[in-house]
Amino acid sequence: MTPEQFIEFARVLPEPLLLVSGEGQLLATNQPVADILGLRRQELPGRMLFELVTESTNDIVKYLQACSSSRAMVIGSLTLRKNDGQTLICRSQGAVIQPWSPESSALILLRLENRTLATNNFVLLNEKIDELAKEVQRRKQAEEALWKANQELEIRVEERTTALQETLNELQLTQTQLIQAEKMSSLGQMVAGIAHEINNPVSFIHGNLHHAHQYTQDLLRLVQIYQQVSPNPPPKIQEQIEEIDLDFLIEDITKLFQSMKVGTERIQEIVKSLRNFSRLDEAELKQVNIHEGIDSTLMILEHRLQAKHEYPEIKVIKQYSQLPNVTCYPGQLNQVFMNILANAIDALEAAANNGQWPAVNSQTTDNQNLTKNNPQIQIKTEVIDENWIAVSIADNGLGINEEVRSKLFDPFFTTKVVGKGTGLGLYISYQTIVEKHNGQLSCFSVPGKGAEFVIKIPVISGS
Numbered sequence: 001m002t003p004e005q006f007i008e009f010a011r012v013l014p015e016p017l018l019l020v021s022g023e024g025q026l027l028a029t030n031q032p033v034a035d036i037l038g039l040r041r042q043e044l045p046g047r048m049l050f051e052l053v054t055e056s057t058n059d060i061v062k063y064l065q066a067c068s069s070s071r072a073m074v075i076g077s078l079t080l081r082k083n084d085g086q087t088l089i090c091r092s093q094g095a096v097i098q099p100w101s102p103e104s105s106a107l108i109l110l111r112l113e114n115r116t117l118a119t120n121n122f123v124l125l126n127e128k129i130d131e132l133a134k135e136v137q138r139r140k141q142a143e144e145a146l147w148k149a150n151q152e153l154e155i156r157v158e159e160r161t162t163a164l165q166e167t168l169n170e171l172q173l174t175q176t177q178l179i180q181a182e183k184m185s186s187l188g189q190m191v192a193g194i195a196h197e198i199n200n201p202v203s204f205i206h207g208n209l210h211h212a213h214q215y216t217q218d219l220l221r222l223v224q225i226y227q228q229v230s231p232n233p234p235p236k237i238q239e240q241i242e243e244i245d246l247d248f249l250i251e252d253i254t255k256l257f258q259s260m261k262v263g264t265e266r267i268q269e270i271v272k273s274l275r276n277f278s279r280l281d282e283a284e285l286k287q288v289n290i291h292e293g294i295d296s297t298l299m300i301l302e303h304r305l306q307a308k309h310e311y312p313e314i315k316v317i318k319q320y321s322q323l324p325n326v327t328c329y330p331g332q333l334n335q336v337f338m339n340i341l342a343n344a345i346d347a348l349e350a351a352a353n354n355g356q357w358p359a360v361n362s363q364t365t366d367n368q369n370l371t372k373n374n375p376q377i378q379i380k381t382e383v384i385d386e387n388w389i390a391v392s393i394a395d396n397g398l399g400i401n402e403e404v405r406s407k408l409f410d411p412f413f414t415t416k417v418v419g420k421g422t423g424l425g426l427y428i429s430y431q432t433i434v435e436k437h438n439g440q441l442s443c444f445s446v447p448g449k450g451a452e453f454v455i456k457i458p459v460i461s462g463s
Ligand SMILES: Nc1ncnc2c1ncn2[C@@H]1O[C@H](COP(=O)(O)OP(=O)(O)O)[C@@H](O)[C@H]1O
Pocket: 339, 343, 344, 347, 395, 397, 398, 399, 400, 404, 408, 413, 414, 415, 416, 420, 421, 422, 423, 424, 425, 426, 427, 450, 451
């Protein structure tokens, strides 16, 4: 390319272009170069490049050599001396367009680029990148915050769910307890009501029995007097005497009255037990005889202790000590005796189902053996010290293994089939003894041998 051709070609281009020789002499430039330098274009050809820049001649020569010996574009930096004395840093891209030859010097095309503009752009770009980075950072932080919030929310939801579940469980428990308490209270009222209703007629039967016995004795004495006065009665009377078997009647009627008396007395006993058991004074602390409470509970459970087709009789062995009266809620305490005794009976029935006590079913004459091997419940009471008493209820059923024992007093824990067990008996008993009476309830068991429940209560409890 000749300088003329170059000018022809560079004239139309907006970027500053220079054509220099390998030695650094300006051969031609376009108008943008003149504009940057603040010179007229015609003044430029023939000048040396290092006159127009601040870099040393040495640096310029080195750069131009690099340009002429490289096939690729060589990037450099030139600080132009402007006509007005100011300098301008430019980025320069140099490319050889005609290599050096012995005949002619190399021709190098330099394309200048205003560095401040680029720098500005660069600054802008940097700012953009910075902003972007910040935005990315912000988004990351937002995302993290969101993730955290989400996590916290999940934890909170979980906590709330657990709390709700607990509340629900408590409510269910309270509801069941209320139902149970309501059932017990209406059962108590019913029992007390029935006991009262039965008590009146039984009382007058019992009271009149005495008179009825007296009247029949009087009548019999009258008959005897008749017999003495008239030892040979007419045949019609003689026939009647034989028909009613008078001698037997006289002998039997006293026995009859005796057994009727025993019967009404027993009914009165039962009524007393029912009243005692159902004590409607539950809300009040009372001084009571604990043995009466146990006995009336046993009376109510009597039908379950008797031998039945599939179960042998359950022997109750009482070992009562001399106990002081205990200040307690008697109705509630009886309920505890009931729960523990009913569990013992259940355990003995389960053991019988399991084939325990075969000796009881076969006709054995060995009484000792029978006693040892029959189903039994031992009830022991004792004074621990002047402030405490203990009641122990032990059975020789199947006993309780460690796993069951650890959950015994939990609400709704039962090993019994649906309908038979509610799992509330021991839970309520525990609450009654420990919370209402400031006492202790514990269980001891040797699996396979039986279980023992020990109730310890202060003589003056509930205070
Ligand atoms: N005397 C006992 N012998 C063996 N297991 C017993 C005895 N008493 C209680 N248990 C065990 O304790 C569990 C809980 O008793 P309880 O709270 O009265 O509930 P439930 O009798 O309704 O099952 C019973 O299901 C049973 O497994």
